[in-house]
Amino acid sequence: DAGVTQSPTHLIKTRGQQVTLRCSPKSGHDTVSWYQQALGQGPQFIFQYYEEEERQRGNFPDRFSGHQFPNYSSELNVNALLLGDSALYLCASSLVQGNSPLHFGNGTRLTVT
Amino acid sequence: GESVGLHLPTLSVQEGDNSIINCAYSNSASDYFIWYKQESGKGPQFIIDIRSNMDKRQGQRVTVLLNKTVKHLSLQIAATQPGDSAVYFCAETTAGAGGTSYGKLTFGQGTILTVHP
Numbered sequence: 001d002a003g004v005t006q007s008p009t010h011l012i013k014t015r016g017q018q019v020t021l022r023c024s025p026k027s028g029h030d031t032v033s034w035y036q037q038a039l040g041q042g043p044q045f046i047f048q049y050y051e052e053e054e055r056q057r058g059n060f061p062d063r064f065s066g067h068q069f070p071n072y073s074s075e076l077n078v079n080a081l082l083l084g085d086s087a088l089y090l091c092a093s094s095l096v097q098g099n100s101p102l103h104f105g106n107g108t109r110l111t112v113t
Numbered sequence: 114g115e116s117v118g119l120h121l122p123t124l125s126v127q128e129g130d131n132s133i134i135n136c137a138y139s140n141s142a143s144d145y146f147i148w149y150k151q152e153s154g155k156g157p158q159f160i161i162d163i164r165s166n167m168d169k170r171q172g173q174r175v176t177v178l179l180n181k182t183v184k185h186l187s188l189q190i191a192a193t194q195p196g197d198s199a200v201y202f203c204a205e206t207t208a209g210a211g212g213t214s215y216g217k218l219t220f221g222q223g224t225i226l227t228v229h230p
Contacts (some may be wrong), residue, residue, distance in 0.1 A: 042202050042220030056217045090156050101147055104156035
């Protein structure tokens with residue numbers, strides 16, 4: 001039973017570019033959340049998708065957008081990259097019913113130069 | 114507010130000792146709390162959770178204590194092993210936030226646990 005998988009594992013981009021990160025949820029899960037984790041800090045909530053719609057959003061600018069597909073997988077897009085966007089981006093999945101805890105992937109390490 | 118940055122609290126213990134990791138949360142409306150373990154290069158791994166209608170919950174070698182009066186959470190690890198070395202995060206959330214389970218978690222700053230053989 002595969003857990004949460006993310007791709008790519010590492011990525012280097014230049015300031016001003018755009019990036020797309022991908023996530024496949026744990027088998028049986030229908031909800032995907034994205035988090036940004038800066039070095040030495042706890043993860044910060046970006047947004048959550050359920051039934052292909054953004055359900056909740058954290059304090060992140062509109063440069064951060066996402067999508068959820070019918071198979072529950074998800075993408076995180078970041079436009080006009082800034083140096084401060086360098087971080088570990090974590091995807092987490094859960095099941096909307098039963099208040100299940102989040103299961104995290106191992107993240108995508110994004111470096112903006 | 115909590116301190117942020119590279120200076121995470123640290124806890125060093127000897128193998129076999131019991132460890133206690135503490136966390137202060139900020140939102141008195143939070144009603145679900147989770148402890149995660151994060152090893153280097155990996156995502157957070159669920160350890161144990163507790164709801165606000167409880168003050169103690171036990172798992173395998175771990176116990177979580179919740180004191181809502183002072184908004185304090187602790188994780189006790191019995192017979193700590195070198196494999197327990199990691200960064201430990203507490204997280205809080207509010208039931209029904211957005212109506213989609215407990216997706217929007219607020220994480221604490223983390224504690225680095227080092228277990229010496």
